Amino acid sequence: MQCDDVILYLAQSPDEESNDYLPLPVRHHLSTCLTCQAERAHYLRLHRELRALRDVVIRPDDRLLTDVLDTVRPPATVTPIRSSRRKAYVGGIAAAATAGAAGALVLVSKLSQKGHRLAG
Ligand SMILES: [Zn+2]
Structure with a gap:
């Protein structure tokens, strides 16, 4: 051994x-x-x-837990990832709404041109 x-x-x-x-x-x-x-x-x-x-x-000091947690983790803040995601969602919705409105305008424009031709 x-x-x-x-x-x-x-x-x-x-x-x-x-x-x-x-x-x-x-x-x-x-x-x-x-x-x-x-x-x-x-x-x-x-x-x-x-x-x-x-x-x-x-008996630890009353602030010990807070001090330890402050040391091992950064202070709580709003993370920029969520903020950028929110902006991306809003931007995507705005782009989709703009594209939809533009498509509707094109459709109305073509329909009205056809209407003129049919009427005229
Ligand atoms: Zn030994």
């Missing part, structure tokens, strides 16, 4: 001082390897410090 394999077990370890939860090959390696023993001691100290933090209550 290699140190890299043992370290994976140590990282998953419960916060116990005993090695009983570890598989036998891991325990054997741990008993003979100073590097892994130091890593195990590091994890145990980390667990102790995290356990000590369980009872610590920290």
Whole structure:
């Protein structure tokens, strides 16, 4: 068993001082390897410090959430994409209405020319 394999077990370890939860090959390696023993001691100290933090209550400043949100996102603004889309829609409707009116004028003009020819 290699140190890299043992370290994976140590990282998953419960916060116990005993090695009983570890598989036998891991325990054997741990008993003979100073590097892994130091890593195990590091994890145990980390667990102790995290356990000590369980009872610590920290009351954040009332503006903390607002400050964090202001930092991670830009302030809310009207995006130019919506504005340009609205302009595009209005422009498209105006163009369609103009084209329709021009088509109607051409149609009325041709009908009136035919009417003159029929009448005349
Ligand atoms: Zn080792």
